[in-house]
């Protein structure tokens with residue numbers, strides 16, 4: 001098992017504790033990059049829904 005961020009080999013103690021990174025710093029940096037990618041994916045997914053909600057206000061007034 002190597003660090004998912006820098007590919008450095010993890011010490012046995014960290015491996016036994018279930019670590020995937022050689023340090024907490026690398027874990028946070030990798031999660032930050034993953035979080036940014038997830039935000040981009042979210043904004044792309046929600047942008048297609050905003051077109052549908054544009055119809056909603058007009059329909060509310062009609063009633």
Ligand SMILES: [Zn+2]
Pocket residue numbers: 003004005006007008021022023026
């Ligand atoms: Zn690392």
